[in-house]
Amino acid sequence: MTFKTQFQFNFLYKSILVLIWSFFSVQPIFSQVSLNSYAEIGSNAVSEGVYGDFSTQVEGRTGNFSTSVGGLLSFSNARESVLSAFLFTATNDFQLKKNKLSISGFYLWKPLSDIMYETNFGLLGACRTTHFGYKLGLNTRFYNFTKAAILLYNFDETTQTTLWEPTNVMYKISYFRDFSKKLDIEAVVTNFDHYFIQQETNPMILLNLGYKLNSKLKLYSELGYMQAGLLNFHVNAFGVYLRGGMIWQIN
């Protein structure tokens, strides 16, 4: 087995184990457990054709506190590894007058190739009114060479193997509309999604259609459009995706 395939296998294997473990282990601890899974197809300027993604996130909630763990698998001509991202989030809800305010801290880890990975840490506040939702936060980002790459390229102690982007603003503005008790729509402008955070000057537009099958299960589809540049740029279309998923309230 080559270094590259072994690298992929190890991470894939570990990530599946972590997700399965999370799924079963959080149930007794939390009063509510939910699962958010989606499949996505899309194309963008760096995907070398159509790509396919599959994500699963398990969330456990007890009182005002919730935590979630998730992973993303990507199938694309451009990627060297199938495991594309791992996300851990912890959230606490507060009551702010009539509205609920949620504060989340998260850790996002992304293997970019067999020689480099990216780590993000961030804080995100969220609140919602009847028709509008707002999220605002900050993240800090690190790019690192892997240990294997440091050996491969003979980097000595003076070589910088970490690159740090100190702060980036995260935002999400949503407009919600219920068409019936079962059908709702959400229109969004944001610079981040579950597994990526663009710079604040690169917003994207999302349209999400949700359908409540029953009290436990909601299906949704989402159309996303990403552009390069804004304001002082003549913008270029960067990518588009279509996502289909479900949110399952397990207990």
Next chain:
Amino acid sequence: MANQLKIGIFLLLLIFTGCNQQSDLSGMFYSFDRVNDRFLQSDVWNKTHSYKNLTVISENYQLLVAADNHIGGLVNLNKMIVEARKPENLAMVFVGDVVSGQKEDYDKLKNVLPDINEVPYFLIVGNHDLYFDGWKTFYEYFGSSSYYFTVQTPQNKDIFICLDSGGGTLGAKQLAWLKNLLSSELSNYRNCIIFTHVNFFRENHTRSTNILETELEVLLPLFAKYQVDMVIMGHNHSRSITDFGNTTYLTMDALKDGVSNASFVKLQVSEDKVGYTFQELN
């Protein structure tokens, strides 16, 4: 509802604080000059005009590199041209935003640049060069914005790759060309230096737009894998130097007249390294 209206007005004000009379807002949310179309036109140009090769008699040589001239003013550009005429300098490279897209500014630039056979120069487009349908004038006057040139020394050869990021992305076609160039050609060269307009990183908080994170996730491992020596950018009007692995990411000051930090870069290529010094103009 009143609060939401206030937020909307605030966001609009925030947007327009980034605009001035030299901005062309027609492409703010949608534009016709797409990077893939520009790349195809550049590719046609490259096929009908061979890539330029410069020859030097020493293993060490120097190029002058500038970004964000924003002509109008010609004072700082003229200072650079005076320097470029000195025998120790091989060529000039302009890393985008040379003008603000207006044809009269392109005319002014063309008139002030020296004879290309006397002082070779290389240009790529920045976001401002594309305003007011500026790509047509750029292409007519200077040709391709995605190409490479080489420098032949007595014993080695160096490659300088010029990339069009004037639309905030390299685009799929240019990226495929770049990947192919790096994988097929790079082993033939001693050093590889990449020029592009839009800076990659947000080391400090600015309003300037960067290459998308999704694209960086591809470019950073790519440049590391092929041991690119240096990536030289502009756009942010404020210098920053980031070493990451064997690659130096250098964002330049603007050459624009009237700014306190105006400078250009002397890029020194020698047998064992690619170095740089900033030439302050104020």
